[in-house]
Amino acid sequence: MKTHRIITDKLAQARQRGSCVFAANEAEGQALRRRVRAGELANPYHGVFVDAQYWNTLNGTEQACHLARCLAERYPSWVFAGPTAAALYGFDHQWSIHRSGLYLASSVRSRSSSNGVHHIFMPSIPLCETQGVKVTSVSRTLVDCALILPFANALPIFDSAFRRGSCAADGLRSLCAELHRDTSAADRVLQYVDPLSENGGESLARAVMIEEDFPVPQLQRVFANPRNSREWYRVDFAWQFPGGYTVVAEYDGMAKYSDPAMTGRRSIQAVVNQQNDRERKLYEWGVNRIVRLSYDDVVQRWPLVDKLTGAGLPRNIQA
Known part of the structure; x- marks a missing residue:
C-alpha cells in the first residue's frame, strides 16, 4: 500500500476517534510535512497532524481533546x-x-x-x-x-x-x-x-455578577399562577428585596433560538412569541422587572452591569 493511502486511512480513522495522527516512521513524517506545506494538513503540536479544513471547524475544547487523545496514544x-x-x-x-x-x-x-x-x-x-x-x-x-x-x-x-x-x-x-x-x-x-446552574453560560453570567458586586441570585426559582398551581415557569436568576420587589434575569444563549433540540424545531418567531407570553405571565404573577442577558452582554460586562443596575439591583462596591 502506498504511503499516501496509508496516511489518508490514518487521518480518516483518527477523525472517527476524535483524534489526530503522528508519523509511524520517517517516510510518513516526510509525507505528512509535505501536506502541511501544501496547506492540506495542520500541525498543531510537534509531530502531530490533522486535516486542516476539519481542524478549523473544531472549537477550542474539541481541539484540546483531539490533541490529548493523540498524545495519550503517543506518550x-x-x-x-x-x-x-x-x-x-x-x-x-x-x-x-x-x-x-x-x-x-x-x-x-x-x-x-x-x-x-x-x-x-x-x-x-x-x-x-x-x-x-x-x-x-x-x-x-x-x-x-x-x-x-x-x-x-x-x-x-x-x-x-x-x-x-x-x-x-x-x-x-x-x-x-x-x-x-x-x-x-x-x-x-x-x-x-x-x-442548580443549568449550563456553562448561566454559570459564567453568575460569576460576572459576583465579580461586579451584585447580590448573588437565586437560581431556578419557580413562579406559579396564583389561580392555577399547575401553570408555572422556572427562571434562570431571581432576586427578591424587602417589600417584595422582584427582579428576574434570563440568560439567552443563541441555541435557545437556533438549536432544534432546544426549540422543538419551531421558527425563531414562534420561540420569541412564546418568550413574550412567558414574560407577560411572569409580570402578572408578581415579577417587577425582567432582564434578558446575552453572551455578549456577559463577556463585555458593561451591558450586563447597565441592565442589572437599570433594573434596580444594588452593587456592594467597596470604597
Missing part, C-alpha cells in the same frame, strides 16, 4: 490535568481556557512549560481515566482549575461537576488543606458553587 505515561482534564471529563467551560495549551501532571518539580504544554507539579498523582485517557482525579482537576484560571472561568467547571455529583465540597476542602499552599482561589469558587 502512554502522560497524565492530563487542570483545564485539559476538565475538557476530557466533559465539564462545562469556555473554549478560551485552552488558548494557553495543554496541562499535564508531573511528579518532577523542575519541569518547565514548552511546546504549548504546561506541567503541574504534584508529588503523588491521583490517577483516573476518562475516554481512555489518563487524567487526574476530579477533585484534583477542579482544584487545579481554580488555581490556574480566573474565577469566572473556574466557576462553570465547578458548577458542572457538582451538578453531575462528581465531587463533594468537603473532599475538595480536604484536598486544598493537603496541598500546603495558598488555595484561597479554590476556597472562593467553593463559596459560590451551585449545582
Whole structure:
C-alpha cells in the first residue's frame, strides 16, 4: 500500500476517534510535512497532524481533546490535568481556557512549560481515566482549575461537576488543606458553587455578577399562577428585596433560538412569541422587572452591569 493511502486511512480513522495522527516512521513524517506545506494538513503540536479544513471547524475544547487523545496514544505515561482534564471529563467551560495549551501532571518539580504544554507539579498523582485517557482525579482537576484560571472561568467547571455529583465540597476542602499552599482561589469558587446552574453560560453570567458586586441570585426559582398551581415557569436568576420587589434575569444563549433540540424545531418567531407570553405571565404573577442577558452582554460586562443596575439591583462596591 502506498504511503499516501496509508496516511489518508490514518487521518480518516483518527477523525472517527476524535483524534489526530503522528508519523509511524520517517517516510510518513516526510509525507505528512509535505501536506502541511501544501496547506492540506495542520500541525498543531510537534509531530502531530490533522486535516486542516476539519481542524478549523473544531472549537477550542474539541481541539484540546483531539490533541490529548493523540498524545495519550503517543506518550502512554502522560497524565492530563487542570483545564485539559476538565475538557476530557466533559465539564462545562469556555473554549478560551485552552488558548494557553495543554496541562499535564508531573511528579518532577523542575519541569518547565514548552511546546504549548504546561506541567503541574504534584508529588503523588491521583490517577483516573476518562475516554481512555489518563487524567487526574476530579477533585484534583477542579482544584487545579481554580488555581490556574480566573474565577469566572473556574466557576462553570465547578458548577458542572457538582451538578453531575462528581465531587463533594468537603473532599475538595480536604484536598486544598493537603496541598500546603495558598488555595484561597479554590476556597472562593467553593463559596459560590451551585449545582442548580443549568449550563456553562448561566454559570459564567453568575460569576460576572459576583465579580461586579451584585447580590448573588437565586437560581431556578419557580413562579406559579396564583389561580392555577399547575401553570408555572422556572427562571434562570431571581432576586427578591424587602417589600417584595422582584427582579428576574434570563440568560439567552443563541441555541435557545437556533438549536432544534432546544426549540422543538419551531421558527425563531414562534420561540420569541412564546418568550413574550412567558414574560407577560411572569409580570402578572408578581415579577417587577425582567432582564434578558446575552453572551455578549456577559463577556463585555458593561451591558450586563447597565441592565442589572437599570433594573434596580444594588452593587456592594467597596470604597
